[in-house]
Amino acid sequence: MMPRGIAVINTLRVFRWPLAVLLSLAVSVLFLVLTIKQGLGQSFLQNGDWHTSESTGSAEAGVIDRAVVAIGGLLASTREDSMYYTLRSVAGEPLRLNCRYHIKGNDYDADWWSITAYGWDHYLIPNGEKRYSFNNENLTRGEDGRWVIRVGTQEEDGDWLPVGPSGAPVANKSTGYDFDLLLRLYTPGDAYLQQPESAPLPVVTLESCS
């Protein structure tokens, strides 16, 4: 009669290939989740703290870029129609609800542009003001055309972009940041089409954290 230990080893040998396939699949899923989470940092172009991709929406987009955009920016247009710059951290520190930020800028070479705050769940952030964005027409500008948007949970004077908890349950949160900012440039000019990594963009600064 075969000893029990040898029988177990023989059984494992029989199933080693199916087991290896299943493990490979599980490892693939794990690698994919990690890659997609780092998507913006890995394969997107960086311009200051903003990230963008030249191939968003186009047939030239790589498989990972396309997956990242499908999850966080489905139905994005190609850059000839609109360019998207995302900001999830300032100087390496993820955007947090316990911090206050300001965005300073001027005008940009596009037919129109907007800055929108989204929760970590990729949807608009619930807030009493029902204010989710500012665009090139509704900002308060100084005499030189420059503007400042203040971003935080507490109401502030001037152009205040409210942020707060996302609409999805906190238990589903798997991101390091609490919210992000999306700059949309519609029909952008050559500076953005030719040199997206150095074209002028608004500057986001961390003011303080509680």
Added chain:
Amino acid sequence: MNGLRWTAAILLCGWLGQYPLATLVPHLIMERLYHKVVERAGYNQLNLTLRSDETSRWVVRPSPDLLYASCMYNLEQGPVMISAPVPERYWSMQFYQMNTDNFAGINNQREQRLRTGTQVEVTLLGPDADPAEYPGEVIQSPTTRGVMLLRASDIGDDSQAQAALKNSRCTAQKQTVPS
């Protein structure tokens, strides 16, 4: 040693396997969106989404500065006609195949500024149709199914943009595929 070889092989296969898996992600997400909207509005019908807020969760990252209208098209039974008045402010008509590629689009900006105030009439054809057989503005979809998305600026007085989207149409030229 044998165990190490197995582990290395599994890690290598796992790393390589993420790429074919990643190709499935856009298809799965588009299919989910497609079926969700078809359940509500049907194939080859215009579905209006006027003004986005925190309750707008049919697609990620809606812009609060835009009004939207979408058409989940199915070209199995023939072409789809899309008719849309073009307002003064920003407006675009974008076409997406089921892998999320934005394969065609028109707008009323820059060199296409002359479209403003006109009525755009587009015949959307399936991959096997011959564009030469159709008059007027023709767009050929690389896939039988896909999404057409109208965007119109919601900045300032949006009455013209709202009217433009409400008066837009997406209609099967022949029999509509039953949903």
